Amino acid sequence: MRCIDEQGYHFEEWLTPAEIAGDVKQVADRIRADYRDKEPLFVVVLNGAFVFASDLMRAIGDDIRCEVTFIRVSSYFGMATTGRLEFIVPLQQVVDQRDVIIVEDIVDSGLTIHQLKAHMRGLGASSVKVASMLFKPSKLEYPDAKPDYVGREISEEFVIGYGLDFDGFCRNLDAIYKVKK
Ligand code: IMP
Ligand code: MG
Numbered sequence: 442m443r444c445i446d447e448q449g450y451h452f453e454e455w456l457t458p459a460e461i462a463g464d465v466k467q468v469a470d471r472i473r474a475d476y477r478d479k480e481p482l483f484v485v486v487l488n489g490a491f492v493f494a495s496d497l498m499r500a501i502g503d504d505i506r507c508e509v510t511f512i513r514v515s516s517y518f519g520m521a522t523t524g525r526l527e528f529i530v531p532l533q534q535v536v537d538q539r540d541v542i543i544v545e546d547i548v549d550s551g552l553t554i555h556q557l558k559a560h561m562r563g564l565g566a567s568s569v570k571v572a573s574m575l576f577k578p579s580k581l582e583y584p585d586a587k588p589d590y591v592g593r594e595i596s597e598e599f600v601i602g603y604g605l606d607f608d609g610f611c612r613n614l615d616a617i618y619k620v621k622k
Contacts, residue, residue: 442454443616443618444618445601445602445611445614445618447601447607447610447611448607448608448610450607450620450621451620451621452601452602452618452619452620452621453618453619453621454616454617454618455600455616455617455618455619456593456603456616456617457616458615458616461496461574461592461603461616461617462496464574464592464593465493465496465497465500465574465592466500467592468497468500468572468574468590468591468592469497469500469501469502471590472497472501472505472542472572472590473501473502473504473505476505476507476540476542477504477505479505479540480505480506480507480508480539480540481505481507481508481539481540481541481542482507482508482509482510482534482536482539482540482541482542483498483507483508483509483510483541483542483544484509484510484511484512484532484534484536484541484542484543484544484557484561485509485510485511485512485544486512486513486514486543486544486545486546486553486557487511487512487513487530488513488604488606488612489545489546489547489604489605489606489612490544490545490546490574490604491511491604492546492603492604492612493544493545493546493574493592493603493604494509494544497544497572508534510532510533510534511530511533512528512530512531512532512557513528513529513530514526514527514528514529514553514556514557515527515529525556526553526556526557526560532560532564535564536561536564536565536566537564537565537566538565538566538567539566539567540566540567540568540570541561541566541568541569541570542570542571542572542590543557543558543561543569543570543571543572544572544573545571545572545573545574545588546573546574546575546603546604546605547573547574547575547576547577547595547600547605548571548573548575548576548577548581548586548587548588549577549580549581550580550581550582550583550586551581551582551583551584551585551586551587552582552583552586553586554571554573554583554586554588555583555585555586558571558585558586570589570590571586571587571588571589571590572588572589572590572591573588573590573591573592574591574592574593574603574604575591575592575593575594575595575600575605575617576588576591576593576594576595577594577595577596577597578594579596579597580597598619598620599619599620600617600618600619600620601614601617601618601620602614602615602616602617602618603615603616603617605617
């Protein structure tokens with residue numbers, strides 16, 4: 442089993458590249474079936490989702506006509522129950538009357554997705570769905586942020602690789618590694 446040491450923490454390989462590819466294919470198959478007669482707009486949440494999005498779009502292949510655009514946001518908690526979204530890279534594309542699929546690396550509390558969905562709806566999107574490589578159901582605080590398409594569910598452990606970072610590093614790892622306590 443492959444291991445990575447990063448900033449004093451020990452990580453062990455949890456999903457191999459082949460297992461990830463299987464998860465991505467399963468997500469791609471479902472999206473392809475659901476959007477066969479539509480022209481979805483994929484909105485990729487930078488930075489983490491760029492690796493998953495790249496594999497996902499190619500796994501979907503040429504059966505559906507689609508577009509892709511990118512957004513980069515940062516969530517800040519104000520008072521306990523409110524959060525606001527700062528757009529570091531704002532949306533460049535018109536989403537009015539589009540079928541939007543937000544692409545995320547991982548849904549944790551769900552705050553980011555909760556706010557992004559509201560933002561897309563406010564801009565007139567016909568539908569807004571979420572595809573996330575990973576999902577931590579036990580940490581979800583915003584029920585509407587439950588992803589529609591999930592590569593794999595995970596418990597509360599911190600993971601890195603395949604786009605997921607530890608203080609900006611490790612996004613380049615081709616597997617997903619779990620922190621070892
Ligand atoms: P949320 O808004 O609480 O759902 O947070 C989602 C974001 O938190 C993800 O897009 C990641 O950037 C980050 N995140 C949550 N869990 C992990 C993890 O285990 N590893 C790396 N990043 C994570
Ligand atoms: Mg992210």
